[in-house]
Amino acid sequence: MPAELARIFPRLESAPYEVTSPEDVKYNCVAWAAGRTEVRRRWWPAPSPFYYWPVEPREETVSGFIRAFSHLGYAVCDTSDLEPGYEKLAIYADDTDMPTHMARQLPSGHWTSKLGELEDIQHLTLDQLTGSDYGRVVQFLRRKIPT
């Protein structure tokens, strides 16, 4: 539903994007950022068993997300620039430092995002999803792509 997405994300049409999956309630943006195989369950640092989270304690802060993804081999990095041999993630947060969204960089340099329980999209820039609901990008993470 591209028209609906454009209403929710006013900057979405500022650059190319493509819907790449149907709506699916089974997984969310963090699960999708964690990898293509994590599409069976929803990730969030909420009380168990309401959502899955890979580490304890469950902290709904940017540093809590960094700690969780460090267990998956990610470390903080400075830019979203495409680096050969690395996979990057972006963490969005609101003004209170509460994470709102994660996106994963594709080998093309484009980004893939699962929009809550709506569709997956590929988008050219991270800015396309910024706004009142997702806030802004506050942190980049990267890990070496396994050979």
Added chain:
Amino acid sequence: MAELGTPELHQTTVEERFQSLARNWQEETAHLSSFTKRILNPHYQQIIGMGPAVVPFLLRGLAREPKDWFWALYSVTGENPVAAQDEGDIAAMSQAWLKWGKQRGMI
């Protein structure tokens, strides 16, 4: 025709109110992944505020399609039948709550 205060009218009113709140909640939060933002949405909070009368409608909703009603069910009933190994698995969580509801004759 049901008169004011009859069980039939009360039941219809509860269901209509739930459906209206659920529709508004879905519209406002479907694009959000944040558990906190989803459950703190005013429509979701009003569903919780409806109390035990809303439980059968939450369960029937789960029977139709998996939805994020688990926190509302927990908040209203004080129970949580979902096994730890099923955390975040919305299909397994739905099945656990539907089994719970059937055992109590709610669906």
